[in-house]
Amino acid sequence: MSLTLLAAAATADFFHYDALGLSPVALDLGFFQLRWYSLAYIAGILIGWWYLLKLIAQPGAPMTRHHADDMVFYATLGILIGGRLAYVFFYQPEILRNPIDILKLWQGGMSFHGGAIGVMIGILLLARKHGLNWLRVHDYVACCVPFGLFFGRLANFVNGELWGRETDVPWAMIFPDPNAGGVPRHPSQLYEAALEGIVLFAVLAFFFWRTKARYEPGKLVGIFLLGYGLSRFIVEFFREPDVQLGTLSWGLTMGQTLTLPMILGGLYLIGTAKGRRQRVEPIAGRDSVA
Template sequence: MRFDSLGLSPVALDLGWLQIRWYSLAYLAGIIVGWWYLTRLLKEPGAPMARRHADDLIFWATIGIIVGGRLAYVFFYRPDILANPLEILRLWEGGMSFHGGVIGVSIGLIWMARSNGLDWLRIHDYVACCVPFGLFFGRLANFVNGELWGRPTDVAWAVIFPRAGPEPRHPSQLYEAGLEGIVLFSVLWFLFWRTDARYQPGKLVGTFLLGYGLSRVLVELVREPDAGLENLWWGLSMGQTLSVPMILGGIYLIATAKGRRRRVEPIAGTESVA
């Protein structure tokens, strides 16, 4: 199918003097829905923080997403922007790295946790369960923007993206929305609500890191590499390269999670959980 025939526009609302883009709304939706789900998780026994901490966490997480995501994109994907530093601030044009966002959010969460005497690893477990919302909305926004398309293909659901040339291509944005958003959320949902994973510090965030890393490595096989990064000498794309540390870190956290299990006293609620 032709992308143009779908009638999609990057702009959700055009007021003339102000344009509200789907990309911006995707970030807002991910943060708001993620915050709502986090408050739901915190109602369960043994929560690592109270509702008031969650409200502070959203602020630090948002700063981490924006600063970490943008800086990592510039350094890893578009170092040419450094020649004109003011372009770094042009967020409305797109250009964010999820890997950088993860680092930024982690720094913000550790700062918030230590400032309040909380267990930063258990907080990461809870936040990890909420991140797939943002990934899902963000990848849908990438598709609406007609960006980050896949490699040429002849599959029946291929899409011809105007800015990518005449060849039909994989809608890799939708693959990522499904794997990083729906599938990863479902796995974390099961572990949180149907197992005792939340009482093993690091297991949930480890599962997230492993799941995202594997998903990204697989999708990169059919996703068009970023310009200038098509043929890295070690055989991996930049997205795959940045995912390898996530996979290794996720495996380590999962493998060592049981050893960190201990009596969990509630920060919110009244029930202690052994």
Template sequence: MILSEVAASGQYLHFTSLHLDRDVFDITLFGHQLGLKWYSLAYIAGILIGWWYLLKLLAQPGAPMARRHADDLVFYATIGIIAGGRIGYVLFYAPEMLARPLRVLALWDGGMSFHGGAIGTSLAMFYLARRYRLDWMRVHDYVACCVPFGLFFGRLANFVNGELWGRPTTVPWAIVFPHTVPGGFDPPRHPSQLYEAGLEGIVLGLILWFFFWKTRARYQPGKLVGIFLLGYGCARYFVEFFREADIQYLNNPILGTPGLHMGQLLTFPMILGGIYLIATAKGREGRRKPFVDEQPAA
């Protein structure tokens, strides 16, 4: 009640005053409404900038694949991100959609799961490595360094959409998001989307940048992807304490409790896997095979 009255008093920034729109543009053409959403643009920007950065990494000594493999990887990874992200969302957050399978294809209805997208992307990399006889773990290492770009833009898009907001708070930088409480005053909340953009995008990206460019981590298979898994897992687990539980779990006595949110439970395998990969990476350095591009001459 106190938070609601404070929010109503106008002491906090109201999200509507930012005049943000989910659509970059929206036009009607031949009777059909067409548009580009910020969330879609975030995916495109993350993939393209990640591709550009991957090529920079591959230009350094010790690369596990050639430029032509990276070009193919972008195609396979894009499919993995979209398919895995959507399937993961349905399985982890909205299993009721399985009763109406066509809803699964309606990407605008519901959302995407990072954990599902990560699994889909990993499967795409496994396929690429098997097809071209590449070291799949080292391919994962290089791609892991590029993922924070997509996480950063994705969380910014979540903010622009006014979704995945945080828990009620009275911190000075709180924001009043609309329609968060049915039939009542909307309390000021943590802008948890921006917390995630900073931790999962900027901080994690800088950590991976340091280990790739300033250490021998790229010569120790599994170390960079381990750092990514551990870093993302810890960042996501921390931010979930400030983020409202997903609406379908909001009143759940277990998954609605901070510390046990679905997003936090899904980080446990990532954290444990990351610790294992980091701890064992040095022992794999001696088994690293130099990549030789066997593409036949024209």
């Protein structure tokens, strides 16, 4: 369907975002505003922490409750610092002309890829400080990340941002942002919430609870990297490229380009995990596991 036909059909045949009555602001006290995007980060971190405590209660856990509590602090710093800096460098380097704008997190602009690197560095620092197995700790933390991805993508939808490409599918939606052009688009934020949040969580939960993957260092984080990378790569075909970048000269979006190392790294970690299997002595939990 042509752009003209899409625009003509938009008012009658497709969902209108405005009709949902959503607002980026969850609580407005006049002098203070609490946004859904902020709540998404808080919910992702807190629920991820709760789930991590469930995981480390199992035999052969690589860390104790004390370490898990510290991990929340390291992960939060990694998400905020890594996510913001990566967004600035890869998506909007012009922000560097006025460095103080880097601190304006409330204006939006976070990169998951950068946040993931930040969390990895945080885990490394925690592991070195307490003499933990970095890769095994990472396996457990990776199982908790889909919570944050799910809530973050829902917040993107509530904000009416990061919408998809033009389409005429029955569930297409017309977003009010002037840059969206008033034409039906894929609600790609919901696609990402489903794949990166629900599906990826289910896959990781299966491998953690139903297999011995957690005793093969690197396997779970490898599954996470591969699963997220493939999900993001696929959804980028339905998501509108960042307006300031578009499709890059090699035919991929920036999001797809940044997922390629994740996919390759995930395949490597999965393929080599059995070679790292060892007797696991519990730091928490009840039993040793050979």
